[in-house]
Amino acid sequence: GREPAPSRLAVAQAYAEHGWDLGTTDAALAAWVLEVAELTQPDEIVWCDGSRAEADRLFKLQVANGQLIKLNPEWRPGSYLARTDPKDVARVEARTFICSESEEDAGPTNNWRDPAEMRAELKGVFAGSMRGRTMYIVPFSMGPLGGSISQLGVEITDSPYVVVSMGIMTRMGRRALDLIEDGRTWVRTVHSVGYPLVDAEGIHRPEVAWPCNDTKYIVQYPQDREVWSYGSGYGGNALLGKKCFALRIASQMARDEGWLAEHMLIIKVVSPAGRAHHIAAAFPSACGKTNLAMLRSQLPGWRVETIGDDIAWLKPDASGRLRAINPERGFFGVAPGTGESTNRSAVETLWGNTIFTNVALRDDGDVWWEGLTDEKPAHLIDWRGEEWTPDSGRTAAHPNSRFTVAAEQCPTIADDWEDPDGVPIDAIVFGGRRATNVPLVLQARDWKHGVFLGATIASEQTAAAEGTVGALRRDPFAMLPFCGYNMADHWGHWLRIGEKLGANAPAVFQVNWFRKGPDGSFLWPGFAENMRVIAWIVGRLERTADAVDVPIGRVPAQASLDLDGLELSEDALERLFDVDQTAWLAECDLTEEFFARFGGRVPAALTAELEALRYRLTR
Ligand code: GTP
Numbered sequence: 001g002r003e004p005a006p007s008r009l010a011v012a013q014a015y016a017e018h019g020w021d022l023g024t025t026d027a028a029l030a031a032w033v034l035e036v037a038e039l040t041q042p043d044e045i046v047w048c049d050g051s052r053a054e055a056d057r058l059f060k061l062q063v064a065n066g067q068l069i070k071l072n073p074e075w076r077p078g079s080y081l082a083r084t085d086p087k088d089v090a091r092v093e094a095r096t097f098i099c100s101e102s103e104e105d106a107g108p109t110n111n112w113r114d115p116a117e118m119r120a121e122l123k124g125v126f127a128g129s130m131r132g133r134t135m136y137i138v139p140f141s142m143g144p145l146g147g148s149i150s151q152l153g154v155e156i157t158d159s160p161y162v163v164v165s166m167g168i169m170t171r172m173g174r175r176a177l178d179l180i181e182d183g184r185t186w187v188r189t190v191h192s193v194g195y196p197l198v199d200a201e202g203i204h205r206p207e208v209a210w211p212c213n214d215t216k217y218i219v220q221y222p223q224d225r226e227v228w229s230y231g232s233g234y235g236g237n238a239l240l241g242k243k244c245f246a247l248r249i250a251s252q253m254a255r256d257e258g259w260l261a262e263h264m265l266i267i268k269v270v271s272p273a274g275r276a277h278h279i280a281a282a283f284p285s286a287c288g289k290t291n292l293a294m295l296r297s298q299l300p301g302w303r304v305e306t307i308g309d310d311i312a313w314l315k316p317d318a319s320g321r322l323r324a325i326n327p328e329r330g331f332f333g334v335a336p337g338t339g340e341s342t343n344r345s346a347v348e349t350l351w352g353n354t355i356f357t358n359v360a361l362r363d364d365g366d367v368w369w370e371g372l373t374d375e376k377p378a379h380l381i382d383w384r385g386e387e388w389t390p391d392s393g394r395t396a397a398h399p400n401s402r403f404t405v406a407a408e409q410c411p412t413i414a415d416d417w418e419d420p421d422g423v424p425i426d427a428i429v430f431g432g433r434r435a436t437n438v439p440l441v442l443q444a445r446d447w448k449h450g451v452f453l454g455a456t457i458a459s460e461q462t463a464a465a466e467g468t469v470g471a472l473r474r475d476p477f478a479m480l481p482f483c484g485y486n487m488a489d490h491w492g493h494w495l496r497i498g499e500k501l502g503a504n505a506p507a508v509f510q511v512n513w514f515r516k517g518p519d520g521s522f523l524w525p526g527f528a529e530n531m532r533v534i535a536w537i538v539g540r541l542e543r544t545a546d547a548v549d550v551p552i553g554r555v556p557a558q559a560s561l562d563l564d565g566l567e568l569s570e571d572a573l574e575r576l577f578d579v580d581q582t583a584w585l586a587e588c589d590l591t592e593e594f595f596a597r598f599g600g601r602v603p604a605a606l607t608a609e610l611e612a613l614r615y616r617l618t619r
Pocket residue numbers: 283284285286287288289290291292309310332333334336337338342464513514522525526527530
């Protein structure tokens with residue numbers, strides 16, 4: 001529990017004594033900001049209103065400080081390039097902590113720390129961390145303002161880059177603060193880059209292009225609904241509405257309140273018959289969510305519209321259907337591999353008003369990254385700020401370089417993407433990056449089997465987090481780095497939601513765009529051609545596509561997957577759907593080992609699914 005709040009008068013007096021601006025009528029918010037300010041000791045406090053003028057001022061300030069490069073407005077109006085410190089380029093999972101009361105509640109897949117001990121440790125870490133800096137108070141809404149599935153938060157940060165990014169990624173500013181002042185609940189989040197400009201002795205040091213600290217902490221207190229982040233300015237480490245709140249904290253809130261917070265894209269698919277279906281899909285970081293969310297169909301009659309590309313909040317409604325919102329307002333997407341031929345929608349979205357981070361700078365003041373164009377520019381400044389030519393022997397953009405842009409700029413955004421009550425979800429898809437074993441697509445036999453598929457997803461690691469790229473790891477529900485409580489309890493929660501939904505439960509599928517042939521190349525062309533797989537999934541919902549049972553699920557019956565006009569050899573097709581009995585029995589053994597890590601906490605229904613799978617494989 002928190003200490004009793006000081007009186008309003010005492011708080012107002014303290015602001016006045018420090019010469020700080022008291023920017024809210026909400027007593028709890030004012031007292032909390034004061035507490036954080038007295039700890040971190042900023043020069044001034046700025047309450048963000050989310051206005052255009054405020055963003056313009058902060059962009060100008062960062063350009064003047066050398067923290068952002070303004071791109072040539074002729075090519076990229078209203079857009080900027082940020083280059084991070086080379087040691088601050090991705091989420092830091094080893095420094096991400098879940099501080100629940102008991103270690104069991106965090107589970108074996110999270111780094112647990114005792115909340116009281118961590119609070120004491122962070123007091124020391126944050127003490128004076130904003131000296132010489134401005135502290136920004138950023139009120140925001142995850143989801144449409146006032147929506148039935150939405151939630152409010154406040155991020156305190158000393159990074160203007162974070163403020164302008166939160167302005168794109170969330171509904172940020174005065175209107176969110178109004179809702180807080182109306183008395184709605186909100187989540188507390190605190191962020192410092194950990195680079196004070198004045199030390200304890202009063203000695204000044206110069207500003208740098210990307211302030212950060214070698215010591216990093218990404219700390220969640222799920223019970224207190226609170227986040228503290230230190231030492232990084234990067235994406236999921238610093239934009240605290242995103243992974244820290246909308247997944248780690250929200251997953252805990254969702255478990256307590258009977259809904260789901262998931263690492264999922266949301267799309268609306270319109271079939272040739274004109275019927276709309278909504279699909280939510282969970283793939284691990286850098287495994288194709290943004291690309292699928294913006295898919296441009298080339299299959300006659302089919303259309304995909306974008307609702308969200310990274311996070312979904314799903315809640316059973318009064319009629320017993322599962323409805324979902326995208327809690328974000330923008331995209332923080334992977335740049336490399338995004339080009340006209342792979343993701344035209346994204347390229348068009350990025351016409352202007354975009355913050356690029358760690359991509360390359362062209363001589364004409366525009367940006368470039370690997371995959372934007374087939375031909376490489378003859379000369380660039382790379383993401384580290386160094387001269388680059390095609391024979392430099394290194395990539396010009398960092399593999400985890402990203403764009404930050406408002407969703408409303410996306411040409412394929414759905415009309416109802418901001419529906420405060422969300423869209424009804426008809427199908428749930430799990431995926432990963434698997435060179436072997438996992439077929440292009442399969443349908444789960446039922447909800448329980450679907451939960452088993454989600455729980456046992458493995459994927460080859462990407463550059464989105466620190467670690468060995470390519471190493472195969474379990475990433476259940478694509479939530480390994482994002483579940484704020486015991487992962488096995490998360491599976492139990494999904495099983496309970498399924499029981500509640502009953503016959504209204506969405507159908508569940510698994511996909512894999514990344515299976516490779518013996519020569520090491522992808523067997524499936526992917527990107528726009530993934531429409532064929534989505535069409536089969538919708539065909540299953542509309543009962544127009546046939547499936548056949550294989551031991552691991554239901555795969556498309558002969559000719560039910562539309563391959564018309566696709567150059568795909570018989571051999572490749574066979575390999576895409578091959579179910580190797582020996583390999584799958586070995587997967588079962590690995591799943592058993594994985595489940596064993598959770599002690600007795602794995603739901604019995606899932607161990608039963610594992611045994612049923614073994615039986616079907618050996619029968
Ligand atoms: P996060 O933002 O980290 O959560 O990533 P994401 O899941 O949104 O992944 P994204 O769509 O940005 O894709 C990541 C990388 O995978 C990019 O380099 C894409 O070009 C590549 N990719 C996406 N879809 C496909 C596909 O169907 N086939 C292949 N081969 N690559 C793909």
